[in-house]
Amino acid sequence: EAGVVQSPRYKIIEKKQPVAFWCNPISGHNTLYWYRQNLGQGPELLIRYENEEAVDDSQLPKDRFSAERLKGVDSTLKIQPAELGDSAVYLCASSLVEDTQYFGPGTRLTVL
Amino acid sequence: QQQVKQSPQSLIVQKGGISIINCAYENTAFDYFPWYQQFPGKGPALLIAIRPDVSEKKEGRFTISFNKSAKQFSLHIMDSQPGDSATYFCAARDNNDMRFGAGTRLTVKP
Numbered sequence: 001e002a003g004v005v006q007s008p009r010y011k012i013i014e015k016k017q018p019v020a021f022w023c024n025p026i027s028g029h030n031t032l033y034w035y036r037q038n039l040g041q042g043p044e045l046l047i048r049y050e051n052e053e054a055v056d057d058s059q060l061p062k063d064r065f066s067a068e069r070l071k072g073v074d075s076t077l078k079i080q081p082a083e084l085g086d087s088a089v090y091l092c093a094s095s096l097v098e099d100t101q102y103f104g105p106g107t108r109l110t111v112l
Numbered sequence: 113q114q115q116v117k118q119s120p121q122s123l124i125v126q127k128g129g130i131s132i133i134n135c136a137y138e139n140t141a142f143d144y145f146p147w148y149q150q151f152p153g154k155g156p157a158l159l160i161a162i163r164p165d166v167s168e169k170k171e172g173r174f175t176i177s178f179n180k181s182a183k184q185f186s187l188h189i190m191d192s193q194p195g196d197s198a199t200y201f202c203a204a205r206d207n208n209d210m211r212f213g214a215g216t217r218l219t220v221k222p
Contacts, residue, residue, distance in 0.1 A: 004155070031208065042118075042201045042212030043156065056209065091155050100146070101210060103155030 002026070004104035006092050012110045018080035021107045025073070025094030032069060033101065034077050035091040043091055043103075049075065082111045115139055116204050118213025125220050131189040133216045135202035138183065142204035142211075147176065147187050150199045150215075159200070160187070192220045 005024040013019050025032050030051050035043035046065065048056040051072040060067065064083070069075040079086055089106040117136045125131045135145075144163055148156035162169045162176040162185065169176045175188040189196055197220050202213040 033210075040215070042116075042203070042215050044212070045209065048208065093155070100158050100161070103148075103157065105153065105155050 006104035016081040023092030029094035033093040116213040122217040144205040
């Protein structure tokens with residue numbers, strides 16, 4: 001069974017530029033999560049989807065971050081404009097409801 | 113945002129030794145306590161998990177000890193191997209909201 005797929009794996013951009021990350025969850029997993037992991041820290045939730053509905057986006061900085069999960073399958077996380085402090089690894093995870101979260105390999109973002 | 117406190121930050125153990133990582137929490141609504149293992153360049157992967165109605169769970173060389181009254185839980189890695197060298201995260205879940213500790217970087221020396 002294929003795991004959670006994320007792309008790109010690495011992204012380097014200059015500040016104020018836009019950037020987008022893509023995630024394809026495990027087939028059949030209706031819950032999808034986006035996390036941000038700063039260096040030396042644990043993942044912190046940005047947004048959680050149940051199917052196509054964002055059920056928890058309280059930690060998403062909505063002035064510059066946006067996300068969508070059209071058709072309840074894959075998802076895109078966007079930052080516009082990016083700031084230096086956005087440099088981190090962005091992790092996508094998926095799960096069946098109330099089950100184990102499976103993480104993708106993440107996208108390492110560097111903002112110069 | 114971190115509601116789970118993890119210690120130590122880093123740990124060095126000799127091959128064959130026991131690695132112990134501790135976590136503490138405050139939110140009594142947490143109902144699921146997993147441990148994740150993360151290798152460099154990879155996402156976290158579930159290692160072992162426990163629910164609060166059980167005081168201990170063992171899977172191979174990995175054991176979780178859970179103390180509900182103290183609101184603490186720990187991971188024990190028996191017979192630690194160099195291949196166990198990774199970062200370990202404890203976590204706690206409340207209503208599908210997972211909170212992670214800051215992580216422990218484990219190094220097992222041959």
